[in-house]
Every structure is written in C-alpha cells, then in structure tokens.
Amino acid sequence: MIDNGLLVQMLLGALLGLSVYLPLAAGQLSLATPAFYAVGGTLAALLSTRWSVLGATAAGGFPVLSLLLELVLGGALAGTLALLVGRLVLRLRGIYLAIATIALVEIVRVAILNLPFTGGAIGIFSIPQPFTDASGYLLTALILLVLTGWICQRLDTMPLGRAMAAIRDDELAAGCMGIDTTRVKLTAFVLSAVVAGTSGALAAHFLNTWNARQGSFDVSITTLAFVILGGSRAWLGPVVGGLLLTALPELLRPVGDVRLVLFGLVIVLGPVLAPRGLVSPELLERLGRWGSPTREQKP
C-alpha cells in the first residue's frame, strides 16, 4: 500500500512540518510555509523547463547536479523573501502574525496564477525528471529530512536554539536578558523558508507539474495540523505528524469518500487525546530524552 511515491510525499510532509515547527520553536505562529514552498517549486519548474543550460534533455531527463543547484537556489530565494518580509511581519504577535502570513500565502498564490511566465491556472508541466523512478526522489528527500532534523537537534545545544526557546516562553524577559529578539525570530523565520523552498524545488520535479494550487491556504492548515498532531515541543513531533497525516488519506483510499470524514476525525481527536502531541515531552522523557539535550551532570 505504501509505495516509494507515497513515501516521498510523506517525507515532503515531514519537511513542511519542520518548516512550521522552526518559527513556532521561537514562539512565532507563521503559516507562511506554503508561500515559500510555492516560491521554491515555481523557481525549479521555471529553471528546468526554460533554462536549457541546466541540461534538460528532449526525452525529459535532467542532470542530478542541476537538481541540487535548484534545491539550493529554491532555498535561497525563499530565504531571501523571508528576510525581506520577516522584517515587516515579525513585528506582529500571535494571531496577527498568523493572519499576515496567510496574506503572504495568498499574495504569492495570486502572483503565480497571474504572472505571464508561470502558466496561469494550468501551471508548468512536463518538468524534466532527474531520476527514472521514485527511489531517487526518496533518497534525496530522506537526505534533506536528515539534514534538517540534524540542524534542529543541534539547535537544542546552541545559543540560538536556547534563545528561541526563551523567546517562546517570554519574549519581553528574553529581550531584557540581552537577546536580540528581532534577529532570533528572523533567523527562525528564514530557516523555515529555506526548508520550505528547498522542499518545493524537489516537489516540483517529483510531481512533474507545478501550479499555483500547490501553495494554497489549505496547505497552511494541513502543515499546521502536522505540528499540532505530532507535537511542537521537539522536532520529532512535526516529523511524525507530517509522515502520518500525509500517509493517512492514501491509506484510507479503500474506504472511499468516508476517508475525508475519518481524516477530519483524526485531526479533531488527536489534540483531544494527546493535547501536547504524539511526541509529547513525557514520551521524550521515557525514550531516554531523544530529541532533547541529555541530563545535566554537575562538573
């Protein structure tokens, strides 16, 4: 039932979950992930179909090195956009930030829909393939996920990660303790955008076609559900949430239309039965403090 294609989608889901998790680890509820995902995907789709220097063949093939370049460029473009937008929107707090980031998602969606070179509602299709089957995508997505997870894990033992946690707890006190809260929040926001942009670039090739609907408000909510179901207190949470919630609609396909009801039920019941997420702090404690720093020993 789970083939390589679904696995790639699940890994992309986990990556998007981490993209929502990163700003949240600094207490910022950003729903902008789909905007950056769309920017990365559109860039990759445009470059690989329009720019022959990258080496797309007439048979639809594409060099892996060019794909890697696109992943970097997709992440960089999304990160730059986040840097510019973040300076403005990160002044807002809580629900106001969420609303501003939804606006960003809409602006990017409408822009991609209406720009003369992004293919309108049909989008861009026949995106060249760097791999002959899904296993190549699987490996690439897995490497991206391991890399992102590793960064999140390292953050826990770094000043930046601790500053993010401090801001999540009490932004005002963090400022009084010498933390440049604007800079830390902006860094988390840019990291989130880089993860989403890179994922988008990979997804564009994997899906073979790309259009404005890839980065809609629906995706904001779905990716937020990854974090809520999985848990927002450790990076493993959104990974688990992303994997499960991406797989679920496919696994439920045999039951027909009822699957949407069941999917909705999981999203509703998840927070009721596990309010701190599937990967809760208590679970981490029992797992020998996986995904959080080891217990302190007095030197």
Next chain:
Amino acid sequence: MSTALLEVRDLSCRFGGLMALDGVSFSVASGEIFGLIGPNGAGKTTLFNLVSGLTPPSSGSVIWRGAAITDLPPHRRNRLGLARTFQNLRLFDDLSVLDNLLVALERHSRSSSVDGLLCTARHRQAERQRREAAWQLLEELGLSALADRQAGTLAYGDRRRLEMARALGTDPALLLLDEPAAGLNPAEKEGLCALIQELRQRHRLTVMIIEHHVPLLMRLCDRMAVLDFGVRIALGSPNVVRRDPRVIAAYLGGDASGETP
C-alpha cells in the same frame, strides 16, 4: 555629574490621561545601593520599565555613563550592563533552571551559529565556559540542587533567586531589583538583605531596588528616592528621607508636621 553610572533626566511617561511619571530626575553613582520607594501606583515599576527600555518615555532621557540610551531597545541596554528582575517573576518556565542561566550567559560566547552547528572546538569551549559560569552562579545563589528542574516547577523563593541569578548571568554593572522581597517571610527577607550586600561586593554591582518593606530598605540603601503619584518628592540618604515631612505625609503615615514615627 559626570561620574554617575545612570542618570534619568526629567523623565515623564503618560498613559492616556494618566501621568505615571512626571519630570523625574536623579542619578545613581557607581557602587551604591539606591532605593526607590513610594505608595502603590507611584510609578516605581514604570520607572524601571523606562530605564530598562520596555516602555518609551513621553519625554526626558535616560543617560548611561554619560551617553543617552533613551532610544536603545532592551537587549542593547542589557549588553551595556543593565540587568533587571521583574516584580511578577518572568522566568523561562519551560526551560530547566540551568538553561535559564545559559540563555543569559549567551553574550560571553565568541562562537558563531556555524560553530554551533558543526560543533567545532570553539563552540565546545564556549559551551564549557558558559556551563562553568552557570554552575558558579547556581552555587552562589544556592540553586545547584535544582539545576535540572523545570523553572516553572520551583518554589516561590527559589524562583526569586533564579531571577537574580539569571540577571547576574548577563554580567551587569547595574542591577535593577523590582520588589525582590515580596512574598518572602521575615527570615527570608533577612537572608535576601545579606545576599544583596554579598552579591554587590562580589560582582562589583550598583544596585537599584524597589521595595515596599521600608525598614529593610532603610538599612540596605546608601541613598533613596521617594515617588508619589509620579513625582519625586524626596531624594537623599535614608536618614534625610526618613525626616522629610512630605515623605511622612505621603508614605510613612505620620502627619505632615509631626514627629518621626
């Protein structure tokens, strides 16, 4: 006065129709313990917020070692050497006691985020130094046994001390203490008094302290200012302030013309 560590000059703060502070001026010399008293709503905490940069003043200026810092954000002021505690305790409740201190000790780091990601020798050394400094502060304030505990689960007195430790972690020259003795029993208050003296010696601090417990403050402070309805009504040594008729009328409860209570 050029030797002043901190000077507030003609500081006013208006919240809508309420004048929380009205043209308050004084200066704090390096090394002294400076007390701030006044009835509830006199503007003491507002003054701390203006000095630490949380609230912008309506007019007037805050001067640090001779240079105006009125426009600097809180983190920049902290890095200049100005740290504070909060009346309503604002710890990082979800972090461990040790991590609360490590957050404050970040400024000692010479290693970048790239060092941190790659776990370079420079990062490991900076972490080791931070941890040593954190343990030293925990020891000093008697919190070592609680290092692993979540800050939010501590007892009230321990939370108060952790807030002081965290402020000290930023290596301040001036420490602003907002009602550090609130909610402590008399024995704990005595302990706190000794602790503040001791910390001042060891960290070469200047201390500014808001306190409602007047006898404690009279004993602790070199000089003090009295606020009433946002106006500074007295300034000077405890003995001078104690005899000021306006203070007696506004705060100490005697009658304006009468004897010292």
